Amino acid sequence: MYQVLYCLTDQHDWRLVALGGAVCLLASAAAISLFQRARAASGGARVSWIALDAVVAGCGIWATHFIAMQAYGPGAGGAYNIPVTVLSLIFAIAVTFVGLSISVSATRTIPVALGGAVVGGGVAAMHYTGMMALEIPARIGWATDTVAVSIVLGIVFGSLALVVAGRRDGVANALGATVLLTVAIVSHHFTAMGAVELTPDPSIVISGLSIPPASLSVLTASAAVAIIAIALAAAVLDRRAKGELGRQQVVLDTALENMSQGLCMFDADGKIMLFNERYAAMLRRTDIALTGRLLVDVLREEQAKGQWQGDADEFFARLVIDAREGRTTSQVVNRLGRSIRVVNQPMQGGGWVATFEDITEWLEAQAKISHMARHDALTGLPNRVLFHEQLEQGLRRTGSGDQLAVLCLDLDHFKDINDSLGHPIGDALLKEVGRRLKATVGESDTVARLGGDEFAVVQIGRSEEAAARCLAGRLVEVISAPYEIDDHQIVIGVSIGISLSPQDGSNADELLKNADLALYRAKADGRGTYRFFETGMDARAQARRLLEMDLRAALQRDEFQPYYQPIRDVASGRVVVFEALLRWNHPQRGLIAPINFIPLAEETGLIVQLGEFVLRSACTDAATWPDDVDVAVNLSPVQFRNPNLIASVTAALTVSGLPARRLELEITESVLLQNSEATLTTLHELRAMGVRISLDDFGTGYSSLSYLRSFPFDKIKIDRSFVSELATREDSMAIIRAVTGLGRSLGIVTTAEGVENDAQLELLRREGCTQAQGYLFSKPRPASDVALMLERPRLRASA
Structure with missing residues (x-):
């Protein structure tokens, strides 16, 4: 120890010693930074970072040695053998590369420490090889114990430096590792210099391949500058890379924590590497330690609590096998009453990523959509x-x-x-x-x-x-x-x-x-x-379809024709009104009565077009009759619902020139069963035009009297069913007597339909019925026979 202290205090220039220490510290900082960067990389990129780190560390060790050697003043001039000096640099880089490779690739502490020991050994190899390059007129001896101590110091502090650097990529760890690596290099060098024993020998001659200290100073300074430049460049690159990685990590963490899906990443052994909070919350694993644990252990823990059913080992083994064989699997599991879709996606290099999506509401929506569709x-x-x-x-x-x-x-x-x-x-x-x-x-x-x-x-x-x-x-x-x-x-x-x-x-x-x-x-x-x-129903249905087709074609071919039946005043016997009745002159079937096609026309909606045709034709024909003869036109319930009814009546009157007072519109009680307010509004509009309104088939409904109270009809027509039994049934006579009396009291004209004989006519006259209509006077005839029906009082059906 005394020899080492003596060497430092009396045999070194402290200015150069400080310079060497600064270079060593800078090189160590760059080496540790590059070491941590290499650990974060993989594949070819990792090898490149290790190689750069080895060059920076090796050159730093070498520069520190020779700057410190320039500070060493043993009292004799000397030089440095060029090949051996270069060899010492190669040793420093090569051995450091081996040690760094071991530590960078390891995840456990012992291999990392072993790699640090190799780096410490590289410091010793460089130092003693560099000492072999020193040529001075003296023999160099070594204190063995001190040499051993120097080697141990390099190995111990080198191991500690890389162990600390490998624990975490943080500022404190990087700073601590930098100091430890600097101590490893400096403590080894100066301890080793304290082990030097020089014995002067003037007979030793400096070789021709040696380099004088001044030249070596320039070389060492250049190396130091290069190391500083490399270190600064590496530090800048590393800072930028770390900054970018940090930003990416923030983005990744934000994305993970804001995913609607749960995500968990497993390595090839099934160990949990990464997960987000959504995963832990979705599977109710927030109170369980997850990071670094095998999935099978987590499942066993849940199984012990009764939170997971099934064979944990079998389930886990199947997942690992699927991942190794590159199979993507998907399944829906029920977890605490929720339906969760799990997709396991294999990763390159082993392991898999599992995504967990709560599809409970989606399944309910799909079930609802399916139910609604059916x-x-x-x-x-x-x-x-x-x-x-x-x-x-x-x-x-x-x-x-x-x-x-x-x-x-x-x-x-x-x-x-x-x-x-x-x-x-x-x-x-x-x-x-x-x-x-x-x-x-x-x-x-x-x-x-x-x-x-x-x-x-x-x-x-x-x-x-x-x-x-x-x-x-x-x-x-x-x-x-x-x-x-x-x-x-x-x-x-x-x-x-x-x-x-x-x-x-x-x-x-x-x-x-x-x-x-x-x-x-x-x-x-x-x-x-x-x-x-029954079998015949199909034939009747086909006949009905054919009739419907003929009905539509008949509208295009003008096969319809209005017929007129006279209505006579009972008291005077003269014709006062003609009722327009539609006939269909079929080219093959001949003349078709309304009862055979009107219901079909109402069902198909064709009655609207037929009704408009009858209305126009009746008004046109009536305009040629005497002024005291009116025309009556039936309106079906379907026609009455047509919003264009008022416009159709107005157009028919305008085109024909027939005064509105000469037009009677006959409606049945089924019309009044519709929206009463709208119906009454339409009736009042027609009445305001001057058109007269007649209630047809009176007495067959259940609320006829209420209709008479809701709208002031101009005429009520007594249904033929009462007239046909007039002479044989007293109740029919009573009904007719009541209706005619009601008409007189309300000022409403009463018309009896279906009059076929004189006896019926006489009874109607006696009861005060206003008008009569039936085959007693004439069957319906075409418009060409109207003049004949006006001249002759009776044209019986047999005529």
Whole structure:
């Protein structure tokens, strides 16, 4: 120890010693910074950083040695052998590279320390090789103990330096490691210099390959400058890299913590490397240590708490195998009542990334969308799509002895309820009908709403058509029972068509079509009943379709013609009005009566065009008649709902030049069943124009008297059903007497329809009926016969 202190105090220039220490400190700082940068890199980039670090550290050790040697003054001149001096630099870089490679690649403390020891050994190798380059006229000896101490100091402090640097990439660790590496180099050098024993020998000659100290000073200074430049460049690059990495880390951390998905990264052994808070919260693992732990250990811990079911080892082994074989797996697991989709994506180099997405709400939304696509939004019943699927399933399930029935239901006059009471009441009624249907059918039966007021039922049984007949009867009874909806008592009927499998069809489409045909027959037979499909129904349906096609074509071919039937004043016997009645002159079928095509025209909406045609033609024809003869035109409920009705009447009067007072518009009570306020508004507008309004088929409805009170009709027409039984039934006579008396008291003209004989006419005259119409006077005739009907008092049908 005394020899070392003596060497430092008496044999060194402290100015150069300080310079050497500064160079050593700077080189050590650059070396530690590069070491930490190399640990953060991988592959070829890591090798490049290790090589640069080895060059900086080796040159720093070498420069420190030779600057310190310039400070050494043993009292004799000398020089340095060039090859050995260069060899010492090579030793410093090479051995340092080996030590750094060991430490950079290691994750445990012992290998890192071993690499630091190799770096310390490199300091010793460089120092003693550099001492071998010294040529002076003296023999150099060594104190063995001191040499050993110097080597140990280099190794110990070198190990500590890299261990501290490898723990964490922080300022404190970098500073501590820099000081320790500086101490390793300086303590080794000066301890080793204290071990030098010089014995003067003038016989020793300096070789020709030596370099004088002055030249070496320049070389050492140049090396020091180069080291400083390299160190500064490395520090700048490292700072920039760290800054960029820091920014990327902030972005990555922000992205991870703001992900809607949970994320966890595992290494090849299944150890948790990285996770975000969403992952921990989603899997309820916030109270469990996760980082650095094997997933299987976490699962075992949860399994012990009853939070995870299954075989943890088997599950973990399957994940590791899938990752090693590069398979991406996906599954949906249930975790504490939540549905979580887990996707395991293998990583290059081993390990995998697992993402966890809570899809509970998404699954619920998908289920809701699927339900909405296959169910009726109003009633919650299956819609047409689902009904068709369930019907096909029912057909596949039924055996040879099973009977499947399809019932198509349609509410009678539902549109009238909708129009008179409003859509909210109509919707409430449909919901109640759906509830009653579901409560009436069997557990294995299916009820669906096909659209509007149309429902359907699939029934499966073994009792032939008896079960379907029984169910249809119950449905008619249940649906026809009164409803109480928003203080309204509603009574509505239902018509049902039934088809049976296999006799009426073996597939869903055929059964539905035939049940619909049977439904149409039930409506035609008076509604409020049910009918089974019969083979002839299809032929009738085809005939109806052909008639509809002919009806549409007839409008284009002008096959329609207005006929007129006279209405006579009972007292005077003269014709006062002609009622316009439409006839269809079919090119093959001949003259078709209105009863055969008007209902079809109303169903298809063609009645609007036909009505406008009759109105225009009647006004045009009436304009040529005597001024005291009027014309009456019927308006159907469909035509009355047309918003262009007022415009059509106005146009017909304007084009024809017929005064409005000569036009009578006849409506039935079904028109008044519609929206009463809008209906009355339209009637008052027509009345304000001067057009007269007549109530047709009076006495057949249930609220005729209330209609007379709500609107001042100009005429009421007594239905032919009362007139035909006038002479045989006293109640018919009483009704006519009451109606004619009501007309006189209200100042309303009364017209009796269907007068066919003189006895009926005489009774009507006696009861004070104002006008009469019927075959007693004339059947409907074309416009060319109007003059004849005006001249002759009676043109009987037989004529």
